[in-house]
Amino acid sequence: MRRGMCRGRAYVPLSEVSGGQKSAGESAGAEEGGMRRRTPPIAVLTGEMLTMDRLGTLGLSGLVALAAVLPASLAVTSGALAGRLATSHGKDLFDGGGGAAALALGAVFLLMQVVPPLAQAVAESLGRRLHRGLAERVLTALERPADLGRLEEARTREIVSAADRGLNGTCVRDAVVGAVNVGIARGGAASGVLLLLAYRWWLAVLLAVAYGYAMVIVSRMYQRALESAEGTPALMRRAMYLKNTLCGASAGKEVRTFGLTDWLLDRYTTEWRKAIARTRGDRAGAARVSLVSGVVVLAAQGLAFVLLVADAVDGRVGVGRFVMFAVAGVGLLGLGIVTPDLLNIEVGGTVLAAVRQLEAHTAPPDAAPPTPRGPGTGGGDALVTPSLTAPPSTAMPQRSIVFEDVGFRYPGSGTWVLRHLDLTVPAGTSLAVVGVNGAGKTTLAKLLCGLYTPTEGRVLVDGTDVRDLPPGTWWNCCAALFQDWVRWRLPLRDNVALGAPHRPATGPELAAVARAAGLDEVLRDLPDGWSTVLSREYGGVDLSGGQWQRVGLARALWALSAGGTTLVLDEPSSALDVRGETELYDLLLAAAEGRTIVLVSHRFSTVRHADTIVVLADGAVAESGSHQELMDKGGRYAHMFTVQADRYVERGED
Numbered sequence: 001m002r003r004g005m006c007r008g009r010a011y012v013p014l015s016e017v018s019g020g021q022k023s024a025g026e027s028a029g030a031e032e033g034g035m036r037r038r039t040p041p042i043a044v045l046t047g048e049m050l051t052m053d054r055l056g057t058l059g060l061s062g063l064v065a066l067a068a069v070l071p072a073s074l075a076v077t078s079g080a081l082a083g084r085l086a087t088s089h090g091k092d093l094f095d096g097g098g099g100a101a102a103l104a105l106g107a108v109f110l111l112m113q114v115v116p117p118l119a120q121a122v123a124e125s126l127g128r129r130l131h132r133g134l135a136e137r138v139l140t141a142l143e144r145p146a147d148l149g150r151l152e153e154a155r156t157r158e159i160v161s162a163a164d165r166g167l168n169g170t171c172v173r174d175a176v177v178g179a180v181n182v183g184i185a186r187g188g189a190a191s192g193v194l195l196l197l198a199y200r201w202w203l204a205v206l207l208a209v210a211y212g213y214a215m216v217i218v219s220r221m222y223q224r225a226l227e228s229a230e231g232t233p234a235l236m237r238r239a240m241y242l243k244n245t246l247c248g249a250s251a252g253k254e255v256r257t258f259g260l261t262d263w264l265l266d267r268y269t270t271e272w273r274k275a276i277a278r279t280r281g282d283r284a285g286a287a288r289v290s291l292v293s294g295v296v297v298l299a300a301q302g303l304a305f306v307l308l309v310a311d312a313v314d315g316r317v318g319v320g321r322f323v324m325f326a327v328a329g330v331g332l333l334g335l336g337i338v339t340p341d342l343l344n345i346e347v348g349g350t351v352l353a354a355v356r357q358l359e360a361h362t363a364p365p366d367a368a369p370p371t372p373r374g375p376g377t378g379g380g381d382a383l384v385t386p387s388l389t390a391p392p393s394t395a396m397p398q399r400s401i402v403f404e405d406v407g408f409r410y411p412g413s414g415t416w417v418l419r420h421l422d423l424t425v426p427a428g429t430s431l432a433v434v435g436v437n438g439a440g441k442t443t444l445a446k447l448l449c450g451l452y453t454p455t456e457g458r459v460l461v462d463g464t465d466v467r468d469l470p471p472g473t474w475w476n477c478c479a480a481l482f483q484d485w486v487r488w489r490l491p492l493r494d495n496v497a498l499g500a501p502h503r504p505a506t507g508p509e510l511a512a513v514a515r516a517a518g519l520d521e522v523l524r525d526l527p528d529g530w531s532t533v534l535s536r537e538y539g540g541v542d543l544s545g546g547q548w549q550r551v552g553l554a555r556a557l558w559a560l561s562a563g564g565t566t567l568v569l570d571e572p573s574s575a576l577d578v579r580g581e582t583e584l585y586d587l588l589l590a591a592a593e594g595r596t597i598v599l600v601s602h603r604f605s606t607v608r609h610a611d612t613i614v615v616l617a618d619g620a621v622a623e624s625g626s627h628q629e630l631m632d633k634g635g636r637y638a639h640m641f642t643v644q645a646d647r648y649v650e651r652g653e654d
């Protein structure tokens with residue numbers, strides 16, 4: 001039996017990306033950030049598209065190349081036909097090559113109607129696929145770090161919001177379409193320059209330089225505008241937070257009862273102005289740049305036409321060549337034009353860079369492949385005996401969970417939350433953790449689950465450091481419910497099933513979980529039973545805080561019933577009334593029999609039933625023992641218990 005395969009979830013090992021240290025991922029991310037500035041967005045875009053669909057991208061490039069030579073072909077064929085017109089004087093127009101020129105002109109005209117739209121349609125389709133792929137990559141990158149600290153860093157949130165902002169709209173698709181439009185325009189202009197070499201080579205070079213200059217400075221202008229907008233992402237995130245709070249339903253109660261609307265609006269406007277201050281400054285500069293580039297291009301273009309007309313008047317250039325060079329000259333206009341396509345390419349390139357940066361930022365230095373699900377271990381479809389009360393036969397801990405001289409500081413914080421903490425939880429027993437607010441109880445629970453890596457010391461499961469376990473092993477064994485558990489705005493069934501997503505959520509096992517979590521009553525009142533969406537916003541119903549808590553518990557129990565061995569509950573009954581809580585614990589303890597239970601709670605009526613109770617104070621275990629032992633000792637626990645018991649007696653609760 002594969003050690004530690006409990007429920008069949010996959011993830012990377014507890015990472016070496018511990019707080020404070022700069023990980024390989026981070027340095028790669030920094031490098032990537034630098035790369036974004038060096039690599040033109042069009043190159044990034046092309047690289048990504050080639051990786052996604054080499055054949056499709058090459059086909060698209062072929063269409064762009066074909067579309068790009070069409071303006072020059074138009075110049076050549078219309079020049080040839082005009083020349084023939086001039087010499088035939090209306091007679092025998094289609095002789096002496098006139099017919100071929102007319103046919104060729106017709107074909108070019110037809111292709112000009114068909115090829116660019118076809119290229120745009122292919123670009124849209126590839127762009128949509130690229131967008132979907134990027135959205136998946138963002139989710140994968142976010143799921144990767146085992147250490148929550150990495151995800152909570154402000155830098156990570158900034159990169160995520162940069163990637164997310166782009167992926168919420170159509171900017172990746174627009175960038176691909178933009179790249180095609182720009183490719184066709186610039187390719188067409190370049191072929192026009194080649195034609196003009198046959199007229200006056202120095203004029204062709206002059207035009208190429210003028211347009212090239214305009215093209216470069218316009219691209220830079222967009223790049224700078226975007227960089228300056230990104231230069232204040234922290235301010236923009238804060239502004240967006242205020243705006244979302246103002247618009248969101250969840251803060252609506254406080255916004256109204258405290259009369260916060262004006263304050264929020266004011267604050268949002270101020271933050272937003274600060275966030276875009278540099279961009280606004282840049283806009284004036286950008287306008288100047290556009291003007292200068294326009295004047296340069298206009299001067300070169302004007303010179304070319306004056307020369308061409310003069311040569312035509314002097315008879316140095318015949319009608320055919322005049323038409324050909326004039327049409328080629330007009331085609332050049334595409335080279336320097338400021339179009340939204342250029343901006344779209346910049347924006348798309350920025351999103352792509354952010355996604356790459358996020359991937360590098362969250363990549364563990366030596367990510368091992370995810371653990372495959374094994375048979376008979378509760379892993380998804382291979383589940384054999386999914387009874388809630390079946391003993392967890394396969395997985396860890398078989399002996400104990402041990403905190404060995406553990407110290408922990410949150411990333412970026414100098415304060416030790418826990419220090420020199422030693423604790424042993426024998427397998428199959430229950431441990432309750434108590435202590436004042438901020439004592440570090442939740443932190444201890446998260447360390448136990450492997451969500452954070454100890455700054456000092458080790459957390460051992462059956463003698464093995466959690467970070468040395470194969471990927472996925474320990475999380476698969478832990479069924480945890482933290483204070484801020486997720487209230488999925490999805491049907492009740494999904495809310496429970498997400499505890500073990502690979503397992504079909506049906507049958508008597510589901511009913512057993514609902515019973516154990518005290519969900520039976522809630523279920524009876526739901527209009528569509530298990531299929532009821534738990535959100536009024538999404539056409540379902542809203543639950544009370546206590547009812548939600550039971551849903552969360554059911555999810556943790558579902559994970560347990562799918563093979564989890566360790567149940568971690570952080571204030572699981574804070575929203576329940578005292579009677580409901582007592583009943584719940586009787587059911588829970590029966591359901592979780594044989595499992596290792598870690599319970600964080602301020603409710604001493606709950607805590608007292610645990611095999612062992614530890615009191616956390618000053619970052620370490622201050623007291624430890626059974627309820628009776630601690631009461632006999634007359635220390636902190638006895639004091640806290642008595643104070644709470646007296647309060648309940650005063651209020652007449654039991």
Ligand SMILES: Nc1ncnc2c1ncn2[C@@H]1O[C@H](COP(=O)(O)OP(=O)(O)OP(=O)(O)O)[C@@H](O)[C@H]1O
Nearest residue numbers: 152410413417435436437438439440441442443444
């Ligand atoms: N994500 C975080 N980043 C930085 N500091 C944190 C983070 N979470 C908690 N802390 C800090 O760690 C300390 C311990 O927090 P923790 O949530 O573990 O305490 P607790 O005993 O569970 O408190 P409570 O009883 O109020 O739930 C607190 O000082 C808190 O401010």
